[in-house]
Amino acid sequence: MSGVRVRFAPSPTGPLHIGGARSALFNWLFARQKGGTFIVRIEDTDLERSSRESEQNILEALRWLGLDWDEGVEVGGPCGPYRQTERLSIYQQYARQLLESGWAYPCYCTEEELAAEREALLARGEMPRYSGRCRHLTEQDRRRLEEMGRRPVLRFAVPAGENITVHDLVRGEVTFDTAGIGDFIIVKSDGIPTYNFAVVVDDHHMGITHVIRAEEHLSNTPRQILLYRAFGWPEPQFAHISLILGQDRSKMSKRHGATSIEQYREMGYLPEALVNFLALLGWSPGGEEEIFTLEELVQQFSLERVAKNPAIFDLDKLNWLNGHYIRQSSLDRLTELAIPFLQKAGYISGGVTPEQYRWLKQLVATVRDYLTSLSEITRHVDIFFAPEVEPEDEEARAVLAGEEVPRVLSALAEKVRTVSELDEDTARGILKKLPKELGLGARKVYLPIRVALTGRTHGPELYQVISLLGREKVLSRLGRVAGAC
RNA sequence: GGCCCCAUGGUCAAGUGGUCUAAGACACCGCCCUUUCACGGCGGUAACGCGGGUUCGAAUCCCGCUGGGGUCACCA
Numbered sequence A: 001m002s003g004v005r006v007r008f009a010p011s012p013t014g015p016l017h018i019g020g021a022r023s024a025l026f027n028w029l030f031a032r033q034k035g036g037t038f039i040v041r042i043e044d045t046d047l048e049r050s051s052r053e054s055e056q057n058i059l060e061a062l063r064w065l066g067l068d069w070d071e072g073v074e075v076g077g078p079c080g081p082y083r084q085t086e087r088l089s090i091y092q093q094y095a096r097q098l099l100e101s102g103w104a105y106p107c108y109c110t111e112e113e114l115a116a117e118r119e120a121l122l123a124r125g126e127m128p129r130y131s132g133r134c135r136h137l138t139e140q141d142r143r144r145l146e147e148m149g150r151r152p153v154l155r156f157a158v159p160a161g162e163n164i165t166v167h168d169l170v171r172g173e174v175t176f177d178t179a180g181i182g183d184f185i186i187v188k189s190d191g192i193p194t195y196n197f198a199v200v201v202d203d204h205h206m207g208i209t210h211v212i213r214a215e216e217h218l219s220n221t222p223r224q225i226l227l228y229r230a231f232g233w234p235e236p237q238f239a240h241i242s243l244i245l246g247q248d249r250s251k252m253s254k255r256h257g258a259t260s261i262e263q264y265r266e267m268g269y270l271p272e273a274l275v276n277f278l279a280l281l282g283w284s285p286g287g288e289e290e291i292f293t294l295e296e297l298v299q300q301f302s303l304e305r306v307a308k309n310p311a312i313f314d315l316d317k318l319n320w321l322n323g324h325y326i327r328q329s330s331l332d333r334l335t336e337l338a339i340p341f342l343q344k345a346g347y348i349s350g351g352v353t354p355e356q357y358r359w360l361k362q363l364v365a366t367v368r369d370y371l372t373s374l375s376e377i378t379r380h381v382d383i384f385f386a387p388e389v390e391p392e393d394e395e396a397r398a399v400l401a402g403e404e405v406p407r408v409l410s411a412l413a414e415k416v417r418t419v420s421e422l423d424e425d426t427a428r429g430i431l432k433k434l435p436k437e438l439g440l441g442a443r444k445v446y447l448p449i450r451v452a453l454t455g456r457t458h459g460p461e462l463y464q465v466i467s468l469l470g471r472e473k474v475l476s477r478l479g480r481v482a483g484a485c
Numbered sequence B: 001g002g003c004c005c006c007a008u009g010g011u012c013a014a015g016u017g018g019u020c021u022a023a024g025a026c027a028c029c030g031c032c033c034u035u036u037c038a039c040g041g042c043g044g045u046a047a048c049g050c051g052g053g054u055u056c057g058a059a060u061c062c063c064g065c066u067g068g069g070g071u072c073a074c075c076a
Helices: A018-034 A052-065 A088-100 A111-123 A139-147 A195-205 A215-231 A261-266 A271-280 A294-300 A315-328 A331-344 A354-370 A374-385 A394-400 A405-418 A424-438 A442-454 A462-484
Strands: A005-008 A037-040 A104-107 A153-156 A163-168 A172-177 A185-187 A210-214 A237-241
Touching: A005 A018, A005 A210, A018 A037, A018 A052, A018 A210, A018 A237, A018 A271, A018 A294, A052 A261, A052 A271, A088 A104, A088 A153, A088 A185, A088 A195, A088 A215, A104 A185, A153 A215, A163 A215, A163 A237, A172 A215, A185 A195, A195 A215, A210 A215, A215 A237, A261 A271, A271 A294, A271 A315, A315 A354, A331 A354, A331 A374, A354 A374, A354 A462, A374 A462, A394 A442, A405 A424, A405 A442, A405 A462, A424 A442, A424 A462, A442 A462
Parallel strands: A005 A037, A210 A237
Antiparallel strands: A104 A153, A153 A185, A163 A172
16 A cells, blocks of 8 residues: 555536546546555535536546546545535635635635726736735725625635746746736635635645646646645645547547536446546557456556557547447446447337347347447347338349249248247358258358348348247248248 | 647548558448458558757757647636
């Protein structure tokens, strides 16, 4: 057990995002590799947008991905509570400390005043930043403002003319001038701390040694460092990983399509595919291997091999990985996963009997090679559920118009009628002998059968199709086409 | 706009001054396997943004430019 302590600290304002999941994964991998502690803390200080529902969604997504946590919400731990709204008294205590030491001061400006100030600054072509005018209010001023009913926020007094250097594990040294940082709010007028303040207090109290998070937080880091210094606390190590971008190279958002883990789960992606994919987005192993289990990732992961440049979310690669894991999975698991999709499509209803399950398993076995995600299964199995079959296009119709077709189909029907059970081996046996018996080429025999049975010119192995369809359906479909001829 | 980050094929990326006439993967194309499609196997097309330096030598170091991104909230 090393001293490494890392955390994933989502704000529960929506489902777990792809980017958030990757941050969680990197933190988790780092902790597991170092024998450290992985903590999940909920940053719900945005009362307006936070919800327990989102929190649950996020936690469930983490569990689904296989990322378990040692301390945090729901599991507890020595540094709790792990929900920021339950730590309010802790923040109050430290806010007071900052106020007393002169690092913080109350600001009575209204949002309107601030907006006007911002506009004026902008109009003059200057940076929109808080002027710090409440910094030098006298006691009387404050009393007067309070009597007017104004509820102050607490601002941090940013020292002028200092350079703050972030020692970042992936980016190296990044320096910021405090001249570019306005006095930022640490406690809102309703007494709730802001992000920058709460993270510092919590990370310190939870003994966080490494802060691994997305690059969008890099420019917040100097503010946080200022806070660490004001308190006289040691800084953790920082590691800012680059963003995941959409196809248009801007930060992934809703308009880029599915962005939450939940959505991918619902589309039939496997957690191991997502984990593998996310790990490869921004991190790369030395070698040429691309397929990794969670355990292998724990072995090989390292912050040194995390790339600095942003990565574009490549659905094609996710699909390839998912297809790979689908082909790798056990048939039982795939069948279980496929059932909801088949139910939603109306192919099966109610419970599944053991007999049905055996058939479904066979169905999954015959179409799994086509799948890139489980949701696609419906596209490939419709032919087995349709009451009747129509040639899907001109090509298919042309196949059935062939001269020898009636002969081929009735020969097959004849054979099928003679067997009692139509398992795959039986079907294969019948099929195999057919061309020779009819004196025709394989294509001349199999293609018409395929079209008669499925309406399509492409599809799974014929013997599998026949076995899955069963005697009755095979005979009726064959008969229907023969009758039409 | 200020500040900050980034820059190798369409995409993910290896590469840390010479072994780079630049790896691997996805996608794409071709061939093979095969009754079809898919799977699988084999092969191919395709990249160091631009301009200056430094150096005997630069994808690798420095500067500038360009391009992209992030951030400047009583959101996190």
